[in-house]
Structures are given as C-alpha cells and as structure tokens.
Amino acid sequence: MPAQLVLVAGAGGAGSSTVAARLATTAAAEGVDVVLADLDPVCGAASLLPPHGDRPRLVDVSARADRSSASMLRELVRLLGLDDRLVDEVGLLPGSDLVAMLLALRERASSTQLLVVDAGSRAVDLAAVAERMPWLAARVLPAQRGWLTTSNPLVASALGRRWPGDRVARALADAHQEAVAVRDLMSGAVAVLVEPSPVDRRSLRHEVGLALHGVELRARVRGRADSEDTEAVPLVPDGSRATEPLLDLVTAGPSRCAATITPDGEAWLWRIGLPLLRSRDVRVTRSDDDLVIEAVGVRRVARLPTALRRCRARRAVVRDGTLEVRFEPDEQEMS
Structure with a gap:
C-alpha cells in the first residue's frame, strides 16, 4: 500500500513545525516507518527532532538536482542555442521547491508507511501544485521533432540529426506519468491544522484551500510557537490531547474529501x-x-x-x- 500523506499546516508562528516533529517522532517510537519532509531547511521540523531515541527518516530534496532528466533538458536547451544555465536558474525560482518536494515524496511513497510534511503556510500551495503538474506536463508532450519542424523549421533544420526527438518524447511521457503519480498521492492526503488561537482568521485560507483541493482536515489543534520543548507538544483542540490520539486520527485511512x-x-x-x-x-x-x-x-x-x-x-x-x-x-x- 502507498504511504499515508499528512500535511501539517498553519500560519507562520503557529507551531506547525513543532507539531510535525512530534507527530513524526511519536510514529517512529511506535514502530511506524515514517518519513519527515520539511519545506524549511533551516528552522523547520527537522531542526526540532530530539537528538536521541527514535527518529523519522528525512527527505533530502537536494538529491534530485542532478537527475538524468535535468541533464537531458540541459542538452536540449544547449542544442536550441540557449544558455544551458537557464535549467539551473529556473530550478531556483519560487515554487520550484514545491515541485521538488512532491517528487521526493512520490519516490518514497511505496517504501514507507507514513509521510509527514511540515508544510506550514504553504500547505495549500503544495496541494495546488500537485494537482496542476499533470496538466502542465500534458501541455508540453507535443514537444517532438514534428512540432519543432512545424513551429520553427529553421531551428529544426539547423539541428538536423542532432535533434534528440525520441529521447525527449520518452522523457516527457515519463514526466507526465510521474506527475500523475504525484497527484494521486496528494488525492489521499489528510491534514492537521495548527492554529495560534481559535479566532485567528489566517486559518480560514488553509481550511478552505485544503478542502477545495480534496485534502481532508483530520484535526484542528493549538500549538505554542514559543515552546522549545520537543518532548511534549501542546495539542489542545477541546481540552488536552496527547500526540498518540492525533497519530491515530491521521493514520485512519486516506482522505474522504474528493469531489x-x-x-x-x-x-x-x-x-x-x-x-x-x-x-x-x-x-x-x-x-x-x-x-x-x-x-x-x-x-x-x-x-x-x-x-x-x-x-x-x-x-x-x-x-x-x-x-x-x-x-x-x-x-x-x-x-
């Protein structure tokens, strides 16, 4: 079975990183094979893990930087007479980290039981990118030799036999399949919303946005952003709630919020x-x-x-x- 994907969402300073770290640590202590993904590489959930004891595995997004698809794209850009540094610069644009995170999660979905993502204020954006990836990939699938010959015959003639048409077509088809797999993984995701206070209006966008993208909200909890205690996370939806019952909620099956x-x-x-x-x-x-x-x-x-x-x-x-x-x-x- 594919892993259960859990997005821990919340406005900046709400305490989503603390909740994500404790949730992943609790799962690891109970023998669950859990992976923790962090959109903030400096001050996110990974930095709050206890130094000893049971710890989740971490996602290394940077490991995707030199994949063969990037090398192929760099070669194609160079053949078109453009600066191949464009591939690296586009990869650093805002939002590219969301794509890299989704692809990294998809790679681990078949080899683990639980994926906990410290998504914070970007949870809705992460869900939106997952849904749009297949649409975007499908729009560039016609990028083959025939398309280039029709749209830009001078470039096609200049490339001649150097045009890597078949390889490009295969790479684009593989990219589309991977994007569909990412969307399918997100379609079963559930969420935990961490609120700084019950009347904080910033939580409205998270709750509405996650529901709109088919991510079921399993728990709405309170977090203390000023707490440095990684041994216990204050989760107070209706009175005091320990982390273990929260783990039971998020692992109770995939989202039931689809259209x-x-x-x-x-x-x-x-x-x-x-x-x-x-x-x-x-x-x-x-x-x-x-x-x-x-x-x-x-x-x-x-x-x-x-x-x-x-x-x-x-x-x-x-x-x-x-x-x-x-x-x-x-x-x-x-x-």
Missing part, C-alpha cells in the same frame, strides 16, 4: 466539501474542459471528467458546507 459526481435526472451534480463559506464568497467559471473555483484567495482548476465536458455548468451554490455545481446536457450536442 463526487451524482446524477440528477438528466443533469449531473459535481460536489466537493467547502466549509465556512456562503455562495457569494465563491466564484465558479468554466474554462474549456476545466472548472475554475476561486474562494478566499485560493484558486483550483479542476479537470472535468468526460461525462461533464459536453455539459453546461448552469448553477453553483454552497449548501451545508458543500459546493454544488449543476451540469446540464448541451442542447446543441444533443441535437
């Missing part, structure tokens, strides 16, 4: 949980074969299944913590 599609007469209803909001707080639009949903500064582009692509989105409402979009058959398609 559902149900028939309604000749129409279809697309539903996903969306807590704390009203209909006027959400904007839903159709873009080709995608459904674009925007709320509290979070944007999700959901790929529509085949059954809905020939339908029109007629109505979107939020009712009882659920976003419901009604799709009706396109009359032109039916005629």
Whole structure:
C-alpha cells in the first residue's frame, strides 16, 4: 500500500513545525516507518527532532538536482542555442521547491508507511501544485521533432540529426506519468491544522484551500510557537490531547474529501466539501474542459471528467458546507 500523506499546516508562528516533529517522532517510537519532509531547511521540523531515541527518516530534496532528466533538458536547451544555465536558474525560482518536494515524496511513497510534511503556510500551495503538474506536463508532450519542424523549421533544420526527438518524447511521457503519480498521492492526503488561537482568521485560507483541493482536515489543534520543548507538544483542540490520539486520527485511512459526481435526472451534480463559506464568497467559471473555483484567495482548476465536458455548468451554490455545481446536457450536442 502507498504511504499515508499528512500535511501539517498553519500560519507562520503557529507551531506547525513543532507539531510535525512530534507527530513524526511519536510514529517512529511506535514502530511506524515514517518519513519527515520539511519545506524549511533551516528552522523547520527537522531542526526540532530530539537528538536521541527514535527518529523519522528525512527527505533530502537536494538529491534530485542532478537527475538524468535535468541533464537531458540541459542538452536540449544547449542544442536550441540557449544558455544551458537557464535549467539551473529556473530550478531556483519560487515554487520550484514545491515541485521538488512532491517528487521526493512520490519516490518514497511505496517504501514507507507514513509521510509527514511540515508544510506550514504553504500547505495549500503544495496541494495546488500537485494537482496542476499533470496538466502542465500534458501541455508540453507535443514537444517532438514534428512540432519543432512545424513551429520553427529553421531551428529544426539547423539541428538536423542532432535533434534528440525520441529521447525527449520518452522523457516527457515519463514526466507526465510521474506527475500523475504525484497527484494521486496528494488525492489521499489528510491534514492537521495548527492554529495560534481559535479566532485567528489566517486559518480560514488553509481550511478552505485544503478542502477545495480534496485534502481532508483530520484535526484542528493549538500549538505554542514559543515552546522549545520537543518532548511534549501542546495539542489542545477541546481540552488536552496527547500526540498518540492525533497519530491515530491521521493514520485512519486516506482522505474522504474528493469531489463526487451524482446524477440528477438528466443533469449531473459535481460536489466537493467547502466549509465556512456562503455562495457569494465563491466564484465558479468554466474554462474549456476545466472548472475554475476561486474562494478566499485560493484558486483550483479542476479537470472535468468526460461525462461533464459536453455539459453546461448552469448553477453553483454552497449548501451545508458543500459546493454544488449543476451540469446540464448541451442542447446543441444533443441535437
């Protein structure tokens, strides 16, 4: 079975790193094969692990820097007459660390039981990147010799036999498969939301954003960012809660927050949980074969299944913590 992925989310200073470190340490002490991933390489959860005793394994994102795919891309850029340092510089752009983290998690998913990610304030962004990776990879799959010949015949002629078309096509297809695997891993993720206080409005984006991307919120806890005690993490959702029950919550199976599609007469209803909001707080639009949903500064582009692509989105409402979009058959398609 693939590993259970747990995102520990929270605004800056809420204490998500402390909670992630203790959760991973508790799992290791109970004999769970656990990997701890940290988006902050300096002051994140890895820096809060106890020096002795049971410790989780750590993700080393830097180990992906010299993969063969990067070498292939560097060669292709050089053949196109561009500066091959572009590959390195693009890899350092903001957000590239999220992609590297997701790929590293995917590599470890089949060889461990539990993946704990100290995602902090970037948890929603991590979920969004995981969902969009297959879409982006699919858009560059046509980058083969035929595409280059059509779009830029002068470059294709100059490259001649040096054009590594087959190898590029295989690499892009592999990249797409890997992106799909990343999305599938995130589709089963659950989350722990660490709040500095019950009335902190910064938690709204995390709760709504995670739900919108299909990540189930298993626990909402209080953390003390000023605590340096790595032996005990204060988790206070409703009174005092030890770390062990929290571990039981996050390992109780994959997320149950995915979007559902149900028939309604000749129409279809697309539903996903969306807590704390009203209909006027959400904007839903159709873009080709995608459904674009925007709320509290979070944007999700959901790929529509085949059954809905020939339908029109007629109505979107939020009712009882659920976003419901009604799709009706396109009359032109039916005629």
